[in-house]
Amino acid sequence: MLSTLSRKMLMCLTGLFLSFFLLIHFLGNLQLFLPPEQAQLQFNAYSHFLSGNILIKMVSYVLYASIIMHALDGLIITLKNKKTRGNYQSDRRGRASTWSSRNMGILGTLILIFLVIHFQNFWYVYKFGNPPLDSNGNKDLYTLVVTVFKEWWYVIIYVISMVALCYHLIHGIYSATRTLGLYHPKFVQWFKTAGIVYSVVICAGFALMPVYVFFTAN
Template sequence: MWYFKNALTRKNLMALTGLFLSFFLIIHLVGNLQLLLPAKEAQLQYNWYSELLSGSWFIKIVSYGLYASILIHAVDAFYLSQKSRMLSGQYAKDRRNRASSWYARHMMLLGLIIFAFLVIHFKDFWYPYKFGEIGLDADGQKDLYSLVVVAFQDWWYVILYAVAILALGFHLIHGVFSATRSLGLYSPFYTKMVKGVSLVFGIILSLGYLIIPIYLFINN
């Protein structure tokens, strides 16, 4: 029962799951960048890559860890947010919010936007690929590429995706930095360095994910 009683441990666990999810986002982006290849090449390459991952026992184990991390991260975030709200009355006259960024003060809202998008994302891509019946490409592979391209032909879906990615970017900028502090990195030198790395990481990842739907929308 220590997991439910120790808020510090919860913070550590949320930090570790957050860093794991951040690492996954890098790997996921690398795979998705194949969508920027010329159409015919992108279709075969992306579908081959998707089939390779879906048939790997190692990736399946990692996937279970990913799903668990998402749930644990979300539950811990909700618990800590509620606890912070309960204690906020003690700081009613505290004006420390002027020293923090707006996205640092609205991490829960950003997280809710990301979680809602994940539900949509799983429904539109993961579930049809895993359990639905989708077409095959020229090599007889499940044509996930065409499913993605068709989805991003709708301007509103591109905007929805862009809003979620922007929320993710701001969430990462503060989240990666906050995670290192939760794990005990308080040195003034490293704090400045990690804050800079977090900013660059959030911006690069956001741009990487944003360019894909915009490219597919314009070219299809």
């Protein structure tokens, strides 16, 4: 059985890895903002490279394991905190804490639900479905993405999920610096600001992608 501190450290490390993955995923998905013809071929070639590279496959297994461990550790820690903390209204610490820190469990649940939908719509269909091929013979993931992003309800879910992810990241990155012992008066404000900027840029960028496709493809 892992101690609470060990679980927090594991959640911290998996969270930082997932945050770094978000940056890589974000940079790759920026190709969706290219002109449609160029975006289709370039995005599909990029996806084909990722799916066929053995090193990337190994990293993907680490990614899947990190998502599961991060979610499980978050659930266990949240349940333990509820038992030991009691009612926030009777605890002065609750007044000083941020909304996101008090609702990390809810934010994490929303993100997990989104991930299930996201994986089912894209990853599962790309891996196990029969998507058409583009002119270069690669699976046409771009057309699949555009088709999904044409649905207004999915765009709304996506944007709301990115708002939840932004709050989750802001608190998570800040909390991770403390868990790793980087909480020093000289650097704490810098880490906090950097975490906020990173979270807002990444999540706003992701949120703009379905919005851009929705208004340009419809």
